Amino acid sequence: MSASDWEAVVGVEVHLQLATESKMFCGCPVRFGAPPNTLVCPVCLALPGALPVPNALAIRHAIRVALALGCSIHRESRFDRKNYFYPDLPKGYQISQFDRPFGYDGALELPSTSAFAGHRIRIRRVHLEEDTGKLIHDADPRQSVVDLNRAGTPLVEIVTEPDLRDADEVYDYLRELHLTLSYLGVSDCDLEKGSMRCEPNVSVRRRGATELGTKTEVKNLNSFRHVRDAMRYEVTRQIELIESGGSVVQETRSWNPETGRTAAMRAKEEAHDYRYFPEPDIAPITTSEAELDAIRSELGESPAARRARYLETLGLPSEHADVFLHDPAMAALFDATVAEGADAKAVAPWIVGDLQRERNERAERNASTDVLAIAPASLARLLALVADGTLSTALAREVLTAVLDSGESPDRIVEERDLAQISSADALTPAIEAAIEANPRAVEDIRAGNDKAIGALVGHVMRTTKGKANPALVNQSLRERILGA
Amino acid sequence: MSSQRASTPDESVREISRAVRDGERSAESVTRAYLDRIDALDDRVGSFLTVDRDGAVEYARKLDRRREAGATLGPLAGVPVAVKDNLCTNGLRTTCASRLLESFVPPYDATVVSRLRDADAVVIGKTNLDEFAMGSSTENSGFQPTRNPWDLERVPGGSSGGSAAAVAAGFAPAALGSDTGGSIRQPAALCGVVGLKPTYGRVSRYGLVAFASSLDQVGPITYDVDDAALLFSVIAGPDPHDDTTAAPTATNGSESSPDADRSDLHGLRIGIPREYFPDSLPEDVSLPVRAAIDRLRGAGADVREVTLPHTNVAIATYYVLANSEASSNLARFDAVRYGRRIEHDSDSLAMMAKSRSAGLGPEVQRRIMLGTFALSAGYYDAYYGKALAVRDRLRADFESAFDDVDALVAPTSPLVAFPLGSKVSDPVSMYLCDILTASANLAGIPALSVPCRDAHPLPVGLQILGPRFSEERLFRIGRAHEELSAAPLPRSPIAMASAEGDAS
Numbered sequence: 010m011s012a013s014d015w016e017a018v019v020g021v022e023v024h025l026q027l028a029t030e031s032k033m034f035c036g037c038p039v040r041f042g043a044p045p046n047t048l049v050c051p052v053c054l055a056l057p058g059a060l061p062v063p064n065a066l067a068i069r070h071a072i073r074v075a076l077a078l079g080c081s082i083h084r085e086s087r088f089d090r091k092n093y094f095y096p097d098l099p100k101g102y103q104i105s106q107f108d109r110p111f112g113y114d115g116a117l118e119l120p121s122t123s124a125f126a127g128h129r130i131r132i133r134r135v136h137l138e139e140d141t142g143k144l145i146h147d148a149d150p151r152q153s154v155v156d157l158n159r160a161g162t163p164l165v166e167i168v169t170e171p172d173l174r175d176a177d178e179v180y181d182y183l184r185e186l187h188l189t190l191s192y193l194g195v196s197d198c199d200l201e202k203g204s205m206r207c208e209p210n211v212s213v214r215r216r217g218a219t220e221l222g223t224k225t226e227v228k229n230l231n232s233f234r235h236v237r238d239a240m241r242y243e244v245t246r247q248i249e250l251i252e253s254g255g256s257v258v259q260e261t262r263s264w265n266p267e268t269g270r271t272a273a274m275r276a277k278e279e280a281h282d283y284r285y286f287p288e289p290d291i292a293p294i295t296t297s298e299a300e301l302d303a304i305r306s307e308l309g310e311s312p313a314a315r316r317a318r319y320l321e322t323l324g325l326p327s328e329h330a331d332v333f334l335h336d337p338a339m340a341a342l343f344d345a346t347v348a349e350g351a352d353a354k355a356v357a358p359w360i361v362g363d364l365q366r367e368r369n370e371r372a373e374r375n376a377s378t379d380v381l382a383i384a385p386a387s388l389a390r391l392l393a394l395v396a397d398g399t400l401s402t403a404l405a406r407e408v409l410t411a412v413l414d415s416g417e418s419p420d421r422i423v424e425e426r427d428l429a430q431i432s433s434a435d436a437l438t439p440a441i442e443a444a445i446e447a448n449p450r451a452v453e454d455i456r457a458g459n460d461k462a463i464g465a466l467v468g469h470v471m472r473t474t475k476g477k478a479n480p481a482l483v484n485q486s487l488r489e490r491i492l493g494a
Numbered sequence: 495m496s497s498q499r500a501s502t503p504d505e506s507v508r509e510i511s512r513a514v515r516d517g518e519r520s521a522e523s524v525t526r527a528y529l530d531r532i533d534a535l536d537d538r539v540g541s542f543l544t545v546d547r548d549g550a551v552e553y554a555r556k557l558d559r560r561r562e563a564g565a566t567l568g569p570l571a572g573v574p575v576a577v578k579d580n581l582c583t584n585g586l587r588t589t590c591a592s593r594l595l596e597s598f599v600p601p602y603d604a605t606v607v608s609r610l611r612d613a614d615a616v617v618i619g620k621t622n623l624d625e626f627a628m629g630s631s632t633e634n635s636g637f638q639p640t641r642n643p644w645d646l647e648r649v650p651g652g653s654s655g656g657s658a659a660a661v662a663a664g665f666a667p668a669a670l671g672s673d674t675g676g677s678i679r680q681p682a683a684l685c686g687v688v689g690l691k692p693t694y695g696r697v698s699r700y701g702l703v704a705f706a707s708s709l710d711q712v713g714p715i716t717y718d719v720d721d722a723a724l725l726f727s728v729i730a731g732p733d734p735h736d737d738t739t740a741a742p743t744a745t746n747g748s749e750s751s752p753d754a755d756r757s758d759l760h761g762l763r764i765g766i767p768r769e770y771f772p773d774s775l776p777e778d779v780s781l782p783v784r785a786a787i788d789r790l791r792g793a794g795a796d797v798r799e800v801t802l803p804h805t806n807v808a809i810a811t812y813y814v815l816a817n818s819e820a821s822s823n824l825a826r827f828d829a830v831r832y833g834r835r836i837e838h839d840s841d842s843l844a845m846m847a848k849s850r851s852a853g854l855g856p857e858v859q860r861r862i863m864l865g866t867f868a869l870s871a872g873y874y875d876a877y878y879g880k881a882l883a884v885r886d887r888l889r890a891d892f893e894s895a896f897d898d899v900d901a902l903v904a905p906t907s908p909l910v911a912f913p914l915g916s917k918v919s920d921p922v923s924m925y926l927c928d929i930l931t932a933s934a935n936l937a938g939i940p941a942l943s944v945p946c947r948d949a950h951p952l953p954v955g956l957q958i959l960g961p962r963f964s965e966e967r968l969f970r971i972g973r974a975h976e977e978l979s980a981a982p983l984p985r986s987p988i989a990m991a992s993a994e995g996d997a998s
């Protein structure tokens with residue numbers, strides 16, 4: 010049998026650390042990189058008698074995530090305890106959600122730019138829980154130590170149905186999810202720092218089969234590319250295992266990016282019975298229709314809606330649309346400039362090309378100017394000056410640099426530097442005459458039918474007018490004067 | 495030392511705080527008088543695990559200095575209060591009577607403790623209990639049994655046995671206890687003092703080491719109802735550190751004003767739950783309780799029989815829920831961050847298991863195992879799930895009873911104080927001590943135990959139960975019960991003994 014007789018079945022759990030000021034159930038700050046055990050209090054240390062009080066902003070963030078992923082929202086949600094012993098889990102249970110998560114039954118559609126365009130990946134649930142602490146094994150040769158700074162950090166968990174069939178589809182799902190989440194402003198979504206963590210589970214089955222195979226879960230994936238590579242590896246490993254007469258063991262495996270392989274971490278057979286039960290220390294959380302409406306109104310435009318607007322409504326080429334989708338600051342400037350009346354297709358290359366180049370140059374010289382802070386009205390005006398022939402593209406670039414440096418309006422800079430294009434035939438006459446006088450040879454060539462010879466004359470006019478002459482007008486005037494046409 | 499008159503155990507919280515506020519007595523002299531009594535007599539009773547002699551005197555002196563500087567002291571000015579040792583006290587050892595927490599010193603005060611301090615009370619020490627409040631006799635303490643001041647060969651009840659015994663012995667005019675299935679009311683009944691289990695959510699649990707979170711409440715233990723009401727007013731109220739605290743949503747019926755005739759009960763409907771007077775109820779309990787009910791009727795109360803049909807399943811329901819929650823609540827005692835650790839070479843999970851096996855007593859381990867079982871996959875629906883459903887029925891029982899009556903009256907405990915050691919080998923008979931009290935915890939309603947003054951020779955408690963947030967009504971009935979009693983407020987033999995040691 011060949012690999013094409015098999016299909017992969019993948020579901021993904023994503024944990025997202027919320028960017029709240031304080032932890033999920035206490036007032037300790039959420040911060041990365043502080044000295045160990047300095048961001049702790051009786052609650053997150055699980056001292057005797059301490060009680061959790063839920064962070065209202067974290068709940069709001071979780072509901073935002075759920076709504077952005079098209080989930081239904083439980084009007085009465087609640088927290089549950091997930092019981093297990095581990096040194097990084099101070100209470101001996103994690104406060105999580107079991108059968109009343111904030112969101113359920115959502116979906117994320119893969120974008121038109123994906124090879125899997127239109128696939129709807131169903132979201133089973135979106136729930137809120139608290140992060141654990143961190144075990145540190147190399148600080149002390151004799152024993153492991155624990156840092157509880159991270160303990161109690163709010164985490165949103167997003168769980169898909171096993172709807173993904175291909176490593177590239179998993180990759181595209183995660184990219185679209187990342188984009189969607191980053192639009193919400195609820196997390197920095199940084200995989201390397203661990204603020205977004207992906208745990209795919211994967212099984213294989215013969216094409217056409219309906220029941221699911223035995224799955225493995227893969228951890229230690231800190232980039233989407235790792236996820237894709239690990240999925241490819243794991244699918245091949247499972248197929249080969251089964252085809253050689255073996256069977257897949259349900260277990261958690263760790264991805265090693267150096268070797269490009271996964272290795273067993275711990276068997277799920279001894280899986281914990283987590284003994285979930287409703288958290289008695291926290292009252293059930295009710296969310297009214299009015300509160301939901303308020304949260305919905307804060308959501309803003311989704312990446313999917315923005316993509317459709319750029320590609321379909323405004324007709325941008327996909328490379329421009331893509332830059333804007335992933336760069337909210339550029340997108341904001343683009344939208345604002347269009348709102349000032351600029352033509353969308355004309356403004357996009359200026360932002361993606363010229364402004365981006367200015368941004369890079371300034372970054373290189375460590376200049377503090379934020380080029381995207383340019384007034385949208387200025388940018389729109391600059392484009393208008395190009396459109397009406399006042400500025401050549403080359404001069405417009407010079408004006409743009411000056412606008413960025415000085416903060417002055419384009420009109421002011423054009424006036425100050427006397428950069429306006431000479432666009433009236435009368436004003437050009439002296440320069441035209443001078444060019445003809447200075448290049449009798451070229452004039453003869455033109456009359457003889459050598460059209461290319463006009464270049465020397467145009468160049469002469471441009472030099473005498475310091476580049477301000479409108480090249481089209483120069484061309485036309487020269488022809489009229491020489492050929493009498 | 496102070497030339498002022500020493501405290502005697504006859505004084506109420508109200509008298510002490512008034513005298514200290516008015517400058518008739520210093521907080522220090524009051525505190526020292528009680529400390530002297532504890533030093534002289536508590537080795538017979540064993541009510542304290544920790545006596546904060548230096549801290550209490552220093553705190554009392556600070557109060558005196560503040561008063562001398564012109565400050566008006568709070569409602570518990572200079573009142574020594576004994577605090578059950580499952581309530582966290584900043585800088586003062588808090589053990590829960592467990593070997594595992596033998597040297598645990600909290601870095602923070604429980605909300606109730608800080609409210610006591612804000613009211614200018616003096617925390618005098620930490621009282622004994624059944625380990626983690628699991629028990630009904632205070633014999634399950636990891637350190638020592640507590641004895642009943644009325645008869646030193648008998649138990650004080652539990653789990654707040656140390657607090658009830660301390661008040662009954664005159665070691666403190668007031669104490670705090672915690673009540674999960676009767677742990678304030680039953681020892682109050684067995685020691686002849688007043689104990690209140692407030693409405694669930696009325697008093698903060700922040701800093702109360704949790705036994706069963708959905709049932710636990712902190713409440714006062716005092717000589718009389720007025721003192722209980724005063725302490726309750728200090729500790730009650732919403733707390734931002736406890737998400738389950740709540741403010742009363744509406745007043746429950748009209749309560750008489752303080753200056754009305756305290757023994758007039760006209761217009762009040764009192765229900766007698768049939769199930770709380772089984773044929774097996776011994777006469778030494780039933781007679782004083784029935785006599786008290788007759789007096790309430792005589793004072794104008796409309797007394798009628800009511801039924802709470804699910805009472806027979808309350809105790810089983812209680813133990814499933816309480817042990818389930820306890821199995822999770824006690825998971826934090828893993829010796830990783832605090833607590834006595836038994837080192838183990840192989841791994842941290844083995845270290846946790848060894849430390850827990852060594853540090854937790856047999857009754858605590860039994861309950862953790864029962865609770866773990868009740869929550870485990872395949873058994874959840876049959877045990878925990880069913881218990882939740884029965885709990886709803888029990889609540890409904892009370893709701894329909896309170897459609898017809900304003901309050902219920904019953905015995906607090908089916909037994910008077912029993913001899914030490916008589917039940918320790920039979921956990922189920924010990925569990926049945928909670929049979930008349932656990933329903934109030936399951937329903938989340940308040941209940942007050944008040945001594946029947948004519949009970950003899952051992953104290954008997956009259957239990958008064960009301961709808962949620964009806965504490966004021968319970969106090970009113972309790973006060974009437976006190977007024978209507980012909981006998982004076984009884985004192986235990988230890989309370990009658992002087993610190994100089996003339997008791998025998």
Ligand SMILES: [Zn+2]
Pocket residue numbers: 032035036037048049050051052053054161
């Ligand atoms: Zn904290």
